[in-house]
Amino acid sequence: MNKIPLTEKGAQQLRGELQELKSVVRPKIVAAIAEARAHGDLKENAEYHAAREEQGFIEARIRxxxxxxxxxxxxxxxxxxxxGRVVFxxxxxxINIDTDDAVRYQIVGDLEANIKKNKISINSPIARALIGKKKGDEAQVQAPNGITTYEITAIYYESADK
Known part of the structure; x- marks a missing residue:
């Protein structure tokens, strides 16, 4: 399998989620399964089956x-x-040349991409068009509704999180 690019902050978030699942969520599910087993017949025990299903989801997410x-x-x-160049x-x-709309994107790995937080994947058409460009350069992006041209007005070498 190929290496997956990830920012340090993205890696910290994944590690935090993994730690939470292993140290908090997993023990709660094990306790719920034990409690459901104590109620008797497992064939008709909805609590037991729900806890086992949740355990399967959590173990898959951990893996x-x-x-x-x-x-x-x-x-x-x-x-x-x-x-001064755009990099990962x-x-x-x-600035969208046609509409004068301004936007700030951070270019991140696929695992961190979240358009609601203006984090775009390195593999997205916009990011691919921006890589290697400098402030003042224009980048043309092939979108479903045609070509969109953006001008780069600033580049920040720190996290875009505010």
Whole structure:
């Protein structure tokens, strides 16, 4: 399997979720299963079956997180060469040339991408169009409704989180 790019902050969030699942959620589910078993007949015990199903989901998520972290290539944004070019991890201010709408995106790995938080995947069309460009450059993005042109107005080499 190929390495998955991940920012340091993204890796910390995944580690935090994994720790929470292992140390808090898993023990609660084990206790719920034990309590449901104490109620007797397991064939018709809805609490037992629900707890076992939840246990399956949690164990699958734990395995998924462990695999993601094992294959992660963690990139510390603060240690990137700051030569004024758009690279993985940076935040970029853009202006849509046609509409004058301004937006700030941070370019992150697929595991961290969240458009509601303006974090876009390195594999997205916008990020691919921006990589390697500098402040003042224009980037053309092929969108479903045609080509959209953005101007890069600023590049930030620290996290876009406020």
């Amino acid at each position: 998924d997180l462990e695999q993601q972290l094992a294959y992660a290539q963690i990139i510390d944004i603060s240690k990137l060469k700051q030569d 991890g940076v935040a970029v201010d853009l």
